[in-house]
Amino acid sequence: MAALAGCGVLLAGPGLLAVVRLFGWDDGTWWALPMAGLPYAALLSVLLLGAAAALREKWLGGVAAVLVLLQLWWLVPRFLPDGTDAPAGAPRLRVATSNNYMGQVSPKALVDLVREQRIDVLAVEEQSDSAADALDAAGIRDLLPYREHPAGTDSALYTRLPVSSAADPAWPYANLTVDVSGHPVQLVAVHTYYPLGDTRRWADGLHRLAAAAPGRTRNAVLLGDFNATLDHKPMRDLVDTGLADTHEELGAGLFPTWPTDHPDFPGVPSVIQIDHVLHGSALTAVDVSEHSLPRSDHRAVVAELAVRG
Incomplete structure (x- = not known):
């Protein structure tokens, strides 16, 4: 009886999270915090399904089975590539995003990453003026000579490719457009507020992105620290504006980036994936990888995209 009661109590957690996800109740509420751990609730549901079978408890097993099916519905697509192949000869764009943890990341390590990964465009978050100077001293201008770092913001974009048009004020974050073999690609460096500090402010940052997205996503790349997983309602709403998550498109599964x-x-170890590279329909994901940098509390994400025009 004690084992049964314990399983029932444990099952309440995944059950509540499933209901919250179904109805989007994490949007601007404290539920945003536990929602970040939804994949782990899925694992717990599987374990409890096994426990219910061992205890021969049909009602507990039935509830656990429903939760497992729901979790599979949400999570399995992240492990299955969508099958879209990059067109032969399509130009490639290599991008990276790194949260520099209040400017404390090793500038040499970040410049080395740009060089070794042959990065065309780099987005940095939590970038202070002194950190920007340190990156310059480490040689970032030699690799990525063009930049967009609006005054009073902590996000910046560095690019090897010349900027072809000015920033679009509709986007709430630093952005620029580059020319990739004759194709314009707009890049947005995203850094939303963290939900632990203010869940409404966190959700508003994602809402503003979603509001700006219609009519702008086709040739866009949004990359950075979204402080959200693909299970959060505001993040799902943003993706639904016409964007694809590079990890999900490639069926890369779950690759935590923080802390x-x-x-x-x-x-x-890293337990949640809150750093993303999203792109519009004019681009196709080719590859994605994660990289640890000294003195950053996030793993950098590197993605290669094919530009279909």
């Missing part, structure tokens, strides 16, 4: 090397969580 890593965080002074407040020593020894804790």
Whole structure:
């Protein structure tokens, strides 16, 4: 009886999260925090389904089975590539995003990443003026000579490719457009507020992106620290404006990007994926990878995209 009661209590967590996800109740509420761990609730549901089978408890097993099916519906697509192949001869664009943790990331390590990964466009978040100067001293201008870093913001874009048009004020974050073999591609460096500080402010940042997106997503790349997973309602609404998540498109599965090397969580591995590269229908994902950088609490994400025009 005690084992049954314990399983029932444990099942309440995944059950509540499933209901919250179904109805989008995490949008601007404290539910945004536990929602970040939804994949782990899926794992717990599977374990509890096994426990219910061992205990021969049909009602518990039935509830656990429903939760497992829901979780599979949400998570399995992230492990299945969508099958879209890049057109032969399509020009490639290599992009990267790195949260520089209040400007503390090793500038040499970041410049080395840009060089080794042959990055065309780099988005940085939590970029201070002093950190920008340190990147210049480390040689970032030699690799990515053009930039967009609006005054008073902590996000910036660096690019190897000449900027073909000015920033679009409709986007709430730093943005620019580059020419990729005759095709304009607009890039937006995203850094939303974190939900632990203010869930309404966090949701509003994603809402503003979604509001700006209609009519602008086809040749757009939004990359950065979204402070949201693909299970969060505001993030799903943003993707639904005509964007694709590079990891999901390639069927890369779950690749957590935070925290890593965080002074407040020593020894804790990355557990949630909040850094993303989203792109519009004029581009196709070719490859994606994650990279740890000294003194950053996020893993950098590198993606290669084919520009279909």
